[in-house]
Amino acid sequence: MSLDINITKRLGKFTLDVKFTAPNGVTAVFGRSGAGKTTLINAVAGLKEPDSGHITLDNTPLFDAAKHIKLPTHKRRMGYVFQDARLFPHMDVTQNLRFGLLHAPTGSTGPSLDEVANLLGLTDLLKRRPTDLSGGEKQRVALGRALLSRPKMLLMDEPLAALDGPRKDNILPYLERLKSGVTGLPILYVSHALDEIARLADQLVILSKGKIASSGSIFDVLADPAIVPLVGVRQAGAVLQAIVTEHGEDGISTLKTKAGTLELPGVAAGVGTLVRLHVLAQDVILSRKRPTGLSSVNILPVTVKSIRTGDGPGAAINLDVAGDQLLARVTARAVQDLDLATGLDCFAVIKATSIAATSIGR
Amino acid sequence: MMLDAASWDALRLSLLVACTATIAALPIALWVAWLLARRQFYGKALLSTLVHLPLVLPPVVTGYFLLMIFGRYGPIGSFLYDVFGITLAFRWTGAVLAAVIMGFPLMVRAMRLAIEAVDPKLEEAAATLGAKPASVFISITLPLIAPGILAGTIMGFAKAIGEFGATITFVANIPGQTQTLPSAIYSFLQIPGGEGRAIALVLLACVIAITAVALSEWLAQRVAKRIRGNEGDT
Numbered sequence: 132m133s134l135d136i137n138i139t140k141r142l143g144k145f146t147l148d149v150k151f152t153a154p155n156g157v158t159a160v161f162g163r164s165g166a167g168k169t170t171l172i173n174a175v176a177g178l179k180e181p182d183s184g185h186i187t188l189d190n191t192p193l194f195d196a197a198k199h200i201k202l203p204t205h206k207r208r209m210g211y212v213f214q215d216a217r218l219f220p221h222m223d224v225t226q227n228l229r230f231g232l233l234h235a236p237t238g239s240t241g242p243s244l245d246e247v248a249n250l251l252g253l254t255d256l257l258k259r260r261p262t263d264l265s266g267g268e269k270q271r272v273a274l275g276r277a278l279l280s281r282p283k284m285l286l287m288d289e290p291l292a293a294l295d296g297p298r299k300d301n302i303l304p305y306l307e308r309l310k311s312g313v314t315g316l317p318i319l320y321v322s323h324a325l326d327e328i329a330r331l332a333d334q335l336v337i338l339s340k341g342k343i344a345s346s347g348s349i350f351d352v353l354a355d356p357a358i359v360p361l362v363g364v365r366q367a368g369a370v371l372q373a374i375v376t377e378h379g380e381d382g383i384s385t386l387k388t389k390a391g392t393l394e395l396p397g398v399a400a401g402v403g404t405l406v407r408l409h410v411l412a413q414d415v416i417l418s419r420k421r422p423t424g425l426s427s428v429n430i431l432p433v434t435v436k437s438i439r440t441g442d443g444p445g446a447a448i449n450l451d452v453a454g455d456q457l458l459a460r461v462t463a464r465a466v467q468d469l470d471l472a473t474g475l476d477c478f479a480v481i482k483a484t485s486i487a488a489t490s491i492g493r
Numbered sequence: 494m495m496l497d498a499a500s501w502d503a504l505r506l507s508l509l510v511a512c513t514a515t516i517a518a519l520p521i522a523l524w525v526a527w528l529l530a531r532r533q534f535y536g537k538a539l540l541s542t543l544v545h546l547p548l549v550l551p552p553v554v555t556g557y558f559l560l561m562i563f564g565r566y567g568p569i570g571s572f573l574y575d576v577f578g579i580t581l582a583f584r585w586t587g588a589v590l591a592a593v594i595m596g597f598p599l600m601v602r603a604m605r606l607a608i609e610a611v612d613p614k615l616e617e618a619a620a621t622l623g624a625k626p627a628s629v630f631i632s633i634t635l636p637l638i639a640p641g642i643l644a645g646t647i648m649g650f651a652k653a654i655g656e657f658g659a660t661i662t663f664v665a666n667i668p669g670q671t672q673t674l675p676s677a678i679y680s681f682l683q684i685p686g687g688e689g690r691a692i693a694l695v696l697l698a699c700v701i702a703i704t705a706v707a708l709s710e711w712l713a714q715r716v717a718k719r720i721r722g723n724e725g726d727t
Contacts, residue, residue: 178617204620205629211621217614221636221719230632234623280622 132317134158134284138184138194140170147171147181147341157310157318159332159349161325161362167341168321172288175319176211177204188283208236210282210316214289216269218261224272225257231279239281247275251305267298271305278309278316285309285318291327299327306331325366329353329409337361354456356439356447359412364445368411369458375400389453390431393481412447415459416480419469429481433457435473438466450479500694502669503677506585510673511653514592518600518649523642525597526604531613547659548598556662559591563663587664588671595656596649603648607641608634639716647709654701674698 137150147167162168173179175186177193185195192200193207210231218227228244235241248254251271261269270290277285290306291299310318310331322328328335329349336346337358344361345352352358354369373386375398384398386406393408400406421430433450440446446466450457457479461471471477496504528534529541547555563570564582573579581587611634619629635642657675664671666680678694681687 176621178621204617205623205625207621208623209621211618213614213618215614217618219615219619219633230619230624231622234619234628236623276622286621 132189132283134175134317134319135185135187136171136175138171138174138181138186140167140174140179140181142170145341147174149336149338149341149343150184151336151343151346153317153319153334155317156333157320157331158334158336159320159322159328160336160338161322161328162338163323165340166338168323168338169288171338172211172286172319172321176209176286177202177207205234208281208283210277210280210285212270212274212277212285212287212290214292216261216266216273218264218269218272218276220261222261223257224253224259224261224264227261227272227276228253228257228279231276231281235279235281241281242278244279247278250308251275265298266294267301270294270302274305274309282316285316287318287320287322289322289324290320291324292322303327303330325353325362325368326409329368329370330407350456354449354458356437356449356458359439359445359447359458359460360441364413364460365411367447367458367460368409368414369456371408371410371452371455371457373406373408375402375404375406377402388431389455390433393429393431395429410457410481412458412460414482415450415457416482417448417459417461417465417469417471418478418480421478422480425480427480427482431457431479431481433477433479435471435475435477437473438471440466452479496693496697497690499668499672500677500690503672503674503694504697506588506670506672507654507674510585510588510592511650514589514596514653515646515650517589518593518597519642519646522597522600522645522649523604526601526608526645529601530605530608544601545598547595552595552656552658553662555594556591556659559587559594559659559663563587563590581663583664583667583671585664585671588660588673591659591663592653592656595659596652599648599652600645603645604638604641607638607644610641611637636719640713643709643712643716647705651702651705654698654705 132155134153136153138147140147145167147170149171160168160171170179174181174194180201181194181196183196185197186193192198193202194200219230222230228247232244242250248257251274253271253275256264256268256272264272274290291302294302307330320328320331332349334347335349335352337344337352339361345355345358350370359367371388373388373393375384376387376392377385378398379385383394383396386393386395386398398406431452433452436449436451438446438448440463444462444464445460446463448459448461448471450459459479525540525544529537560582561567563573565571565574565580570581573581579586581590616629616633619633624632655675656673657679660673661676666672666676672680674694674697678691678698681691681694
């Protein structure tokens with residue numbers, strides 16, 4: 132299953148002009164507010180009509196300006212989870228969920244209401260009204276409702292943006308569960324929070340002022356020094372994969388990356404599971420020699436792949452970690468002092484405490 | 494309280510006229526309210542003006558226009574007579590038409606406000622779940638605007654019961670045929686010694702009005718309870 136998008140849409144002075152393919156799995160679209168994320172996802176859902184181009188799901192045209200095809204929203208079968216859950220206020224949770232099931236095409240197969248309620252932890256909420264639900268609960272119901280409409284694809288427009296930190300942590304595991312194959316649905320996930328994207332996405336499209344600035348696998352795009360100005364210095368950081376090998380009694384777990392072991396606190400995943408670590412670029416320190424006498428033991432041998440010096444005093448450096456990638460942000464002065472250059476072998480020190488629990492995901 | 498035959502006739506006719514007018518106007522008012530609330534089209538301002546005109550015109554003037562247009566020799570009236578053999582002027586059916594025209598703006602107004610209060614985002618969400626437009630209207634829009642429809646219906650009914658000026662101009666005041674409750678009260682007050690009969694009908698009119706309001710309040714509370722949390726999609 133793949134979604135092929137090639138559209139333009141003018142809104143006043145703003146023009147959305149995008150062309151990309153979302154394959155199976157989770158494709159995230161990152162952009163700051165006003166980048167055109169919602170316009171894009173609404174065009175896919177059929178809530179907004181592009182000016183030109185086409186949108187194709189597998190071989191089914193959803194929209195084609197040249198052929199005057201515009202499949203109405205209710206025929207597109209795009210399960211849409213909105214930022215503001217949009218539960219029907221005159222229905223309780225069961226009725227909201229059943230609304231999706233009721234309008235699913237006849238003969239379609241998929242998880243039952245009970246299965247969805249179990250998956251999303253809704254069994255105790257079924258008789259409640261939307262007004263009696265917390266923000267996170269509402270989003271879980273909205274997600275369940277979308278799943279029960281038996282969609283061909285899921286669209287999510289900042290589903291976590293309205294939630295605070297702990298509530299976010301509460302719902303993210305459900306999204307990860309969804310991703311890990313319970314439904315096998317392709318997901319288009321729009322967000323301006325890179326930590327969510329780093330946890331969930333397989334593919335990443337970076338949207339800036341209506342244009343695609345970068346796209347590709349999540350590991351490649353997030354490790355690309357060129358995206359630092361687009362995502363902001365504080366959010367920039369690559370995703371490293373690691374396997375949990377041991378949980379220590381002191382709360383520190385040992386994880387194995389391709390290039391060496393890391394010791395991290397607050398790892399909830401069981402031994403043997405593959406996890407993703409979102410390592411912020413500003414939390415990576417580079418050293419020419421293997422450092423000793425540091426409080427951090429998370430030192431990985433790396434090779435400099437590319438260096439990007441911007442207009443400011445900072446420089447972003449893409450590092451090869453035995454096949455995986457890291458992104459480091461140092462000062463331009465440090466690049467000179469350390470004689471950093473492409474192909475140079477050095478050591479990356481990762482501050483253990485800098486990897487938050489939320490950025491540890493599958 | 495004793496009512497004579499003429500009073501009974503007037504009461505029966507008023508209830509018949511008001512019920513018929515309300516039922517006939519309801520679907521059209523809902524449609525017009527939806528057009529005005531949700532659609533952009535050429536002539537929208539004109540439609541809105543036409544609908545609301547009876548609210549600001551003197552009722553007698555509205556009655557005069559009805560007579561001109563729907564009377565035996567009016568453009569629509571003569572057509573109805575020639576093609577269908579229908580006469581509206583000076584018949585109870587004409588009283589229904591007058592009640593529809595006069596109550597229409599009140600019904601449309603209440604329903605339009607209710608429709609405008611429904612967040613279109615909820616209807617969009619329903620469409621993404623696979624609901625056809627008609628299905629969205631029936632299962633989402635209609636339940637959410639139920640209080641507005643109810644309010645509009647009650648207002649229209651009360652207006653139909655009380656309508657006097659346009660009715661008496663269009664269908665006159667023929668006892669047993671076109672004499673509604675207000676017309677009968679007016680007639681009785683013109684006759685020396687008719688105050689007693691007038692007062693009986695005045696009291697009756699008050700009872701009907703109070704019952705209608707009480708009923709609508711009770712229904713509105715039940716509906717509000719059913720759609721508790723009608724605050725959009727927060």
